[in-house]
Amino acid sequence: MSMTLNEIERALRALRLSGIRATLETRVLQAQASGEPFLDTFSLILQDELDRRRSRLMERRYQLSGLDERATLTDFDWRFNPKLPRQACFELHTLKFLAAGENALIIGKPGTGKSRVAKAIAYHATLQGHEVRVLEADSVFAQYALSEAADQQRQLRSWVEADLVILDDLFLARRISEAASEVLQTLVHQRYKARRSLVVTSNRVVQDWGKYLGDNTMATTILDRLMHRSHLLEFEGRSYRMKEAASKFGTQEPPR
Numbered sequence: 001m002s003m004t005l006n007e008i009e010r011a012l013r014a015l016r017l018s019g020i021r022a023t024l025e026t027r028v029l030q031a032q033a034s035g036e037p038f039l040d041t042f043s044l045i046l047q048d049e050l051d052r053r054r055s056r057l058m059e060r061r062y063q064l065s066g067l068d069e070r071a072t073l074t075d076f077d078w079r080f081n082p083k084l085p086r087q088a089c090f091e092l093h094t095l096k097f098l099a100a101g102e103n104a105l106i107i108g109k110p111g112t113g114k115s116r117v118a119k120a121i122a123y124h125a126t127l128q129g130h131e132v133r134v135l136e137a138d139s140v141f142a143q144y145a146l147s148e149a150a151d152q153q154r155q156l157r158s159w160v161e162a163d164l165v166i167l168d169d170l171f172l173a174r175r176i177s178e179a180a181s182e183v184l185q186t187l188v189h190q191r192y193k194a195r196r197s198l199v200v201t202s203n204r205v206v207q208d209w210g211k212y213l214g215d216n217t218m219a220t221t222i223l224d225r226l227m228h229r230s231h232l233l234e235f236e237g238r239s240y241r242m243k244e245a246a247s248k249f250g251t252q253e254p255p256r
Ligand SMILES: Nc1ncnc2c1ncn2[C@@H]1O[C@H](COP(=O)(O)OP(=O)(O)O)[C@@H](O)[C@H]1O
Pocket: 075, 076, 077, 078, 080, 081, 108, 109, 110, 111, 112, 113, 114, 115, 116, 117, 201, 240, 241
């Protein structure tokens, strides 16, 4: 005996086939209207379920990534700072570096778009099916230091296992705490061993990083692993934040 539409809905719910449940009524109407072969209708219905699952998975990956926006390079103004390494940015955006397990260091003046470019790469990676973690270096390390040991382990594991980690604004506060440099060391070391990519953005020139890390031998190991198999992108130019502030208050931009 065939089921009523209500019973079918209940069965779909029990089977967690929400994609089919969402479109079933339409597909029934469509099949009646067109009199199409059963397999045609069935494949449409299956596709509805696949589509729903895919978009749910993408949404989940985005939520887990820690991204605060769906950043893209679409309306990035490359003319604003013509000295930016545009080709290298697009090269990273292809995610070939990720497949090769390479790192990228995006270094330069504040407001020149370092975080924006790093986040656009991160968002693109989530769309391509990668697990990504975007970490605001200072706040994440501070939170980590305050967490319970079990939480620390769990966090560190998720940072080590992600396909791509963005460490945003490293050394914003120059010196980092002893605890922070220890997590940094573990993170860099473990990801290096597993050949997993790390993208670091920083306003501080690489030459000074050793100073901010304190302990000399630790600094050397961290830096060695970060620099090996690494792309260095230097962002020189004016702050886009200043431009935005200037246009908001109707003032002149500072001269170049
Ligand atoms: N060339 C650009 N075109 C468009 N927006 C930009 C550009 N450079 C920076 N921005 C925007 O300016 C703000 C500051 O950029 P951000 O990436 O945070 O700078 P940084 O990380 O280098 O300090 C962001 O809102 C960013 O989207």
